Amino acid sequence: MKGPNMAKTSSTILNYIGGDWRASSSGDVLEVVNPATAKTISTVPLSTPQEVDQAVQEANLAFDSWKRVPPANRIQYLFRLKDLLEQHFDDLACTITIENGKTLKEAQGEIRRAIENVEVACGIPTMMQGGILEDIAPGIDEYMLRQSIGVCAIISPFNFPGMIPFWFLPYALACGNPVIVKPSERTPLTMQKLFHLLEEAGFEKGVVNLVNGGPETVNALLDHPGVRAISFVGSTPVAKHVYSRAAKNGKRVQAQGGAKNPILILPDADPEKTTQIVTDSVFGNAGQRCLAASLVVIVGDETKKLFVPALIEAANDRTVGYGLEEGIEMGPVITPQSKERITGLIQKGVDEGADLLVDGRKTEIKGYEGGNFLRPTILENVALDGEVVQTEIFGPVMGLVHVQDINEAIAFVNQGTYGNMACLFTTNGAAARKFRNQAEAGNIGINIGVAAPMAFFPFSGWKDSFFGTLHGQSNHAVEFYTQTKVVVERWPREWSRKF
Ligand code: NAD
Numbered sequence: 001m002k003g004p005n006m007a008k009t010s011s012t013i014l015n016y017i018g019g020d021w022r023a024s025s026s027g028d029v030l031e032v033v034n035p036a037t038a039k040t041i042s043t044v045p046l047s048t049p050q051e052v053d054q055a056v057q058e059a060n061l062a063f064d065s066w067k068r069v070p071p072a073n074r075i076q077y078l079f080r081l082k083d084l085l086e087q088h089f090d091d092l093a094c095t096i097t098i099e100n101g102k103t104l105k106e107a108q109g110e111i112r113r114a115i116e117n118v119e120v121a122c123g124i125p126t127m128m129q130g131g132i133l134e135d136i137a138p139g140i141d142e143y144m145l146r147q148s149i150g151v152c153a154i155i156s157p158f159n160f161p162g163m164i165p166f167w168f169l170p171y172a173l174a175c176g177n178p179v180i181v182k183p184s185e186r187t188p189l190t191m192q193k194l195f196h197l198l199e200e201a202g203f204e205k206g207v208v209n210l211v212n213g214g215p216e217t218v219n220a221l222l223d224h225p226g227v228r229a230i231s232f233v234g235s236t237p238v239a240k241h242v243y244s245r246a247a248k249n250g251k252r253v254q255a256q257g258g259a260k261n262p263i264l265i266l267p268d269a270d271p272e273k274t275t276q277i278v279t280d281s282v283f284g285n286a287g288q289r290c291l292a293a294s295l296v297v298i299v300g301d302e303t304k305k306l307f308v309p310a311l312i313e314a315a316n317d318r319t320v321g322y323g324l325e326e327g328i329e330m331g332p333v334i335t336p337q338s339k340e341r342i343t344g345l346i347q348k349g350v351d352e353g354a355d356l357l358v359d360g361r362k363t364e365i366k367g368y369e370g371g372n373f374l375r376p377t378i379l380e381n382v383a384l385d386g387e388v389v390q391t392e393i394f395g396p397v398m399g400l401v402h403v404q405d406i407n408e409a410i411a412f413v414n415q416g417t418y419g420n421m422a423c424l425f426t427t428n429g430a431a432a433r434k435f436r437n438q439a440e441a442g443n444i445g446i447n448i449g450v451a452a453p454m455a456f457f458p459f460s461g462w463k464d465s466f467f468g469t470l471h472g473q474s475n476h477a478v479e480f481y482t483q484t485k486v487v488v489e490r491w492p493r494e495w496s497r498k499f
Contacts, residue, residue, distance in 0.1 A: 016198075018054070018061075030214070038372075046213045049216065055180050055211045059209055075124055078174060082118045093110070099188075103323035117455040141489050142489070145485045152177045152178070153181075155232045156183050156232075158186040159288045161190040167477070175478060178206060187334075228251060234256075235257060236258040236418070236465070239258075256466050257464055258420075260417075260420075264299060266424065269303070285331075286332065287394060293450075334372065343361045346359075353381065357400070376396045413439050420465035424445070424447075
């Protein structure tokens with residue numbers, strides 16, 4: 001086992017404002033608890049609007065000089081950051097497991113994805129280029145520049161404390177904008193460590209700022225006239241709130257919300273691979289992934305006969321425990337309240353008529369009796385208008401739905417209010433093509449269980465899973481963090497005769 005000592009955790013989380021580590025003056029603090037051991041590992045302050053204001057002021061002071069640093073020089077800081085992230089890879093992954101509960105392997109995958117975004121943002125001298133068209137009229141040229149926008153705030157959820165802020169941060173910085181990060185108050189340790197690395201990378205004072213806190217801190221960012229853009233990831237009700245409040249205050253906003261992702265299994269899907277990938281998708285990260293499949297739609301009676309026993313077996317075989325230990329495939333959920341909410345939803349499913357094929361509710365892990373552990377649960381024949389189908393459970397629960405053909409399956413996908421991801425398992429190219437074309441979701445997987453876009457593609461999302469136009473990552477992030485300026489220039493031929 002990789003011991004918690006491997007990732008040293010600080011007793012109190014600090015803010016990083018204007019190049020200084022500052023203790024918050026707020027009397028409101030929350031305990032940060034390891035969800036597997038139930039031990040308190042730190043305390044996090046709920047920073048005040050005054051502290052948000054200090055960060056915004058420092059960031060605005062830094063903006064003038066940071067935006068003038070040539071893009072090719074700005075990315076040198078990111079190259080240094082990439083190096084530091086590689087050097088501290090194991091410690092960061094360990095910290096994620098300790099505060100979030102996911103397995104070490106999952107945490108390593110998360111940090112790898114964060115690093116990939118730094119790598120892509122290093123392409124900013126190319127990605128930030130504008131365009132020119134000569135001779136739009138005699139003697140007149142027109143061109144478009146991309147310029148920095150100002151202070152950008154990043155507000156993130158608990159489930160990917162290292163990766164999600166990096167869908168935004170490297171691009172905002174590379175585009176010449178100072179940033180303020182507000183991590184989840186439930187998992188603030190990883191960002192604390194990442195900020196030590198940002199400090200070591202040498203960013204100028206005020207260019208990177210960290211303000212810890214909860215809803216009041218978020219609202220202060222949404223209301224502050226000195227913040228120009230908001231990047232948010234979290235649950236749908238909060239995403240809606242963030243989107244409307246920030247937009248009302250004249251800011252640009254990208255707000256990614258919750259999900260309820262279906263996976264379809266067609267009769268010709270490969271049984272072994274499909275079973276393994278589908279169960280990984282549903283139960284990986286204990287189901288606390290915005291790209292976790294939660295509804296498995298099985299097409300046809302023969303497919304049902306083949307797959308239901310295989311899925312039950314795979315769910316029962318999953319090893320649950322502390323994510324730092326060898327061989328563990330699933331960690332705890334984030335809080336006792338989450339565990340209670342998830343078990344309540346399982347019961348609701350049963351009350352609504354579902355069959356409980358695997359019941360993961362009564363789970364105790366030896367040595368970690370206080371942890372928020374659940375085992376995989378499978379509910380079959382869930383009511384289509386019931387809670388299990390309509391509500392984001394965000395836990396290790398698979399809802400099984402049976403349909404007769406692909407049209408019925410796609411109709412089921414499209415009835416949902418969310419649109420984060422939809423996946424299909426098949427060996428039939430025409431079926432895959434139809435699904436890709438008709439499924440109403442922003443991220444599509446064909447024989448893939450977690451269709452997470454690589455950093456050079458936007459992290460898409462439709463319907464109630466996304467509010468805004470431009471997503472995180474890739475050229476979408478570059479467009480979000482820049483404003484276009486169009487210049488029309490006339491240089492009449494007769495003027496040049498003077499030279
Ligand atoms: P959350 O909405 O509770 O919190 C997200 C952030 O919003 C946190 O920083 C929190 O401090 C802040 N916040 C919470 N309540 C607020 C309020 N009333 N006003 C202002 N700010 C508030 O989300 P969570 O529980 O941390 O994360 C899980 C959710 O995030 C799930 O719904 C999951 O699907 C979603 N998520 C979505 C994506 C995506 O890409 N679409 C990715 C990861 C997670």
